[in-house]
Amino acid sequence: MNVQKPADDHPLQAQALAEAGLSAQLKGELVQARSLYHQALALEPSLFQACFNLGLSYYPNRKQTGESIYWFRRTLALNPAHLKATMLLAECLYWQGEVKASLQTVLRTLPEGNPQAFSNWTAAEQLQLRKRQMMAESWVLKTAFALAEFSEQDFLQLLRAWAIKWADPLLPVPPAQAVTHSGKIRLGYFSQEFGGFSSSYLMTPLLAGHDRERFELIAFSDAPDSQASDKNFKPLFDRWVSVYGCEASETARLIKGHKIDILLDLGGHTHPERLLLFAGKPAPLQITGLGFGTPVALKAMDGFITDPQIFPAELAEWIPEEVCYLSSALHWIPPEEEIPIRSRPAERPFIFGSANGLYKLSEPCLNTWAEILKACPESYLSLKAAPLASAETRRYYHDFFSARGVNPNRLLLQATEGRRQHLENFYNGIDLALDPFPYHGGVTSCEALWMGVPVxxxxxxIRCAESILLRLGLEDWLMPDTQAYVQKASEIYRQPEILHPLKFSLRQKLLNSVFCDMPRYVRETEAHYLRLWQKISS
Structure with missing residues (x-):
């Protein structure tokens, strides 16, 4: 008698496990979901959707960036045409500091970069593709800003080209007109990240210091409410309007319904889909620049707030916004609690450090830091950023420096922590802060200086370093090129006693500077609001 061999049911079991994993993931049960996905892949390694969902289970937690990268790459090895995995991989590579790889990856999501992948799409798919293309081309801008290969003019040209293609066609004709009224000027602050980004707390002095006899403040929050926004931001506004999940047309209707006079963009290309909201001109006067420091080059934007050090006057011709100069576009609030500056222990080896986002650490910058470590043989480099919690990300940096002749044991890699612990532990544990280039630090440089660590x-x-160091009379710490940068670091390493007089004077120097002069910041910003408002109202 012939006995029929039973069919291999592994694929069915694997699919059932993957579906159970998705169900758990949708409920927020991520540990259970990951376990089920791993079981599914053990039975059927070709399940690309299980790999993708595993990547999603780690995304967007920055401390698990390395794990996301691993699983999105596994997805694309199995299904190279997976557009969403490609776009998310590009994003994660950026946060890990692989900015050039991020740019190369995002270009694969564009029809121009991969025409065969889009040849058989339906009309409905093409419509969805257009939205993805808009987001991808904005991501190109984000990477270009961080890469040394792009000049200021290159970046501004890319900004303007994006606006001409995606935003300017949405500008109504005629645009919204200012409505003359005798009451307070209504300021609408629009953000997806109230309380959620490193410099967001720098907005609080402006919001708290506004002249309430002249201005009424309305927040348009495009994010889920959180403890940070509830505690720190809601009390600063007269009205809080949640637009989270609202379509652009509904959001515009709400802005118009609240009769906003001046609408402030606090996101720029961090959230390009909402730039298209501003492109439709829901308020008669619209201003950008606060909180992120670059223009957006939209015709619908009336003003761009910056300072002459960061954005010199000769660059104004490249953008349609009117440039509005403050004494300083960068401001910093010291912590309320007392945090001591500790003397360097004599037995501790010399430690260079940076707590900047990894996306600021360009390849030329890291190559220069490797040269510093080789020139200073007993020194260490301490890096601190959220993605460094991941073993995959730490391995990337170990491999990078090892390939350049630096023992990876000389790297001190750590993830972020609470602000007080970060200031006290990190900056008392390093001797000299290395500022990245071309994407300089801002908040991180102020933190270092406040803790007595020269930068x-x-x-x-990008000129942020010039803005800080020149205004504080620290021009000797601003180098013209990489050779001088390495030489200066080597000199300090060999003569660390040079640092001692600075260690206990930098804090007061920063506190006495324009960066901590919040009343001036408020006065100058309000003066620009009023000037631009009078200009369109007359």
């Missing part, structure tokens, strides 16, 4: 920087196109 060594290189002049570059």
């Amino acid at each position: 060594l920087a290189m002049a570059g196109r």
Whole structure:
């Protein structure tokens, strides 16, 4: 008698496990979901959707960026045409500091970069593709800003080209007109990240200091409410309007319904889909720049707030916004609690450090830091950023420096922590802060200086380092090129006693500077609001 061999049911079991994993993931049971996905892949390694969902289970937690990268890459090895995995991989590579790889990856999501992948799409799919294309081209801008290969003019041209293609066609003709009224000027602050990004708390002095006799403040929050926004931001506004989940047309209707006079963009290309809201001009006067420091080059934007050090007057011709100069676009609030500055222990080896986002650590910058470590043989480099919680991300940096002749044991890699612990532990544990280039630090440089740690920087196109160091009379710490940068670091390493007089004077120097002069910041910003409002009202 012939006995029929039973069919291999592994694929069916694997699919059932993957579906159970998805169900758990949708409920927020991520540990259970991951376990089920791993079981499914053990039975059927070709399940690309299980790999993708595993990547999603780690995304967007920055401390698990390395794990997301691993699983999105596994997805694309099995299904190279998976557009969403490609876009999310590009994003995660950026946060890990692989900015050039991020750019190369995002270009694969564009029809121009991969025409065969889009040849058989339906009309409905093409419509969805257009939205993805808009987001992808904005991501190109984000990477270009961080890469040394792009000049200021290159970046501004890319900004303007994006606006011409995606935003300017949405500008109504004629645009909204100012409505003359005798009451307070209604300021609408629009953000997806109230309380959710490193410099967001720097907005609180402006919001708290506004002249309430002249201005009424309305928040348009495009994010789920959180303890941070509830505690720190809601009390600063006269009205709080949640637009989270609202379509652009509904959001515009709400803005118009609240009769906003001046609408402030606090996101820029961090959230390009909402830039299209501003492109439709829901308020008669619209201003950008606060909180992120770059223009957006939209015709619908009336003003861009910056300072002459960061955005010199000769660049104004490249953008349609009117440039509005403050004494300083960067401001910093010291912590309320007392945090001591500790003397360097004599037995501790010399430690260079950076707590900047990894996306600011360009390849030329890291190559220069490797040269510093080789020139200073007993020194260490301490890096601190959320993605460094991941073993995959730490491995990337170990491999990078090892390939350049630096023992990876000389790297001190750590994830972020609470602000007080970060200031006290990190900055009392390093001797010299290395500022990245071309994407300089801002908040991180102020933190280092407040904790008595000098910042060594290189002049570059973003100019944030120049803005800080020159205003504080620390021009000797601003180097013209990489050779001088390495030489200065080596000199400090060999003569660390040079740092002692600075260690206990930098804090007061920063506190006495324009960066901590919040009343001036409020006065100058309000003066621009009033000037632009009078200009369109006359």
